[in-house]
Amino acid sequence: MPKIETFLYNEQVKNNYSLYTGKDYMPLEMNIAEQYKPSSSTFFSLPYFLVPFDKDKIEYDKNEEIFFERNLFVTKGDSKYYTFFVHPTTEKIFREWIDGKYEFISAEKSFFMATPTSSYRSLFVINTRTQANFIVKVSILGNVARGSRHIDWCSAQGQYFFSSCTQNAVHNIENFELIKDIAALGLTGEIPISFSKKYEIMFGPKKINSFGNVIRKVSDIFDGREDSFVCSVASLTSLIGEHGCYLERLYRESGKSFYGFFGGDFISKIFDKIFELFSNYGISIETHCQNTLIEISKDWKFTGKILYRDFDITSFDRARFPFLFPEMWKKYCSERLDRTSLFSNLSAREDIGKNFLVHSIDNLVKPCLLCAKKLKIITSNESSIIRDRIYSDFCKRLTKFLPLYSNLLLESKSWAFSQNVFKYIDISEIPVKLEKINFFKKDDYERFLVNSPEFEITDYFSDRNGWILGFANNIFVEFFMPKIQREKDER
Incomplete structure (x- = not known):
């Protein structure tokens, strides 16, 4: 099976939704036609608007100019356009909203074919004329995982900017790669779309005048080589599909105890990258099991290579990032007033706390232990012991970077994260x-x-x-x- 097909299979079929049942878990399913769900594994035609370059909003990586010119930009006479994609379920709403402002290319006339990744709104797309592929993040007007799945322009622009900044750091970190965002594309109406209370708007406005697309480059790691494959930790911990559970197979092939494999060979390597990115570059990322991907060799060994995607909740640490990347910080302050207000400066540290303690422990470690427990590799008691041991080691590492909180992190028996816990920055942290x-x-x-x-x-x-x-x-x-x-x- 070609490598990209393996990736899509793992995204669409091998997903750890099967781990979560019962009223205590957040809803991970969306009320949407079956053909548009990842589990359908089907391709569908993707409609789009042709938006003139000088009439709306666009930011893209100029290093990828040739790719865009061949695959996403359209020239008609003296005019140049970019393609703004809309999910088929939102076509009627967007067409009525734009009301003829821009030319619309229907699904019947589109030469773009799409299929979902593990996310309903992140679509793997093939340009059928050039056979080039990429991922586009689009809006779907509905709720899943306690939030609406739409993207406004501010969010799209931010994700592209955060990806670009993080790429400048990650290229210096061995065995760490981004599935990077290479463009933000905008679509602006004459009047805003207003969301009713049925949409759970966790961040951003309830009235949106400009929506966004995020274009994500498919990494070179998905080339034709068949000596390894890549999957998210969400796919790794799946209990369904072919070849059994990948996490169990990695553990069995290691020949070690479960803690020796998981604590020593697996999760610690992921944590190494998270801490290096934060300590050396002042960037924290949302490392839950869907965003974090690993490479597995054909003989079922974790190669140590880690990939990351999705820059929606990326945080720049005020103690480090401005002083390590002053030009990027000045640009950030000029363009992202919403992220550099007093409230946002305080909440940046809250987001860092969430990224480290909620996502890295609760939403990365916990699914792996839950998987091992359901497979009866470990007992519930052993799961708690391993989790506490990993958490303790994690907090010891974290105290090196957040010295004011060493006592809280090392001595508290309760969860060491809540609002405002990490809001103070000590002078010793300035690099x-x-x-x-x-x-x-x-x-x-x-x-x-x-x-x-x-x-x-x-x-x-x-x-x-x-x-x-x-x-x-x-x-x-x-x-x-x-x-x-x-x-x-x-x-």
């Missing part, structure tokens, strides 16, 4: 040399709060970027970026 100053002209700077303005500043420091940092007894509260520098950037 550049700081020089104490007694005075600076505040009118020449733009102020960004990273914590409550009620703190009384005790010390100011300057760094190599010409930024000024304010601390309240070693707690990072605010920093100032020179206005002149920002004005030059904007020009």
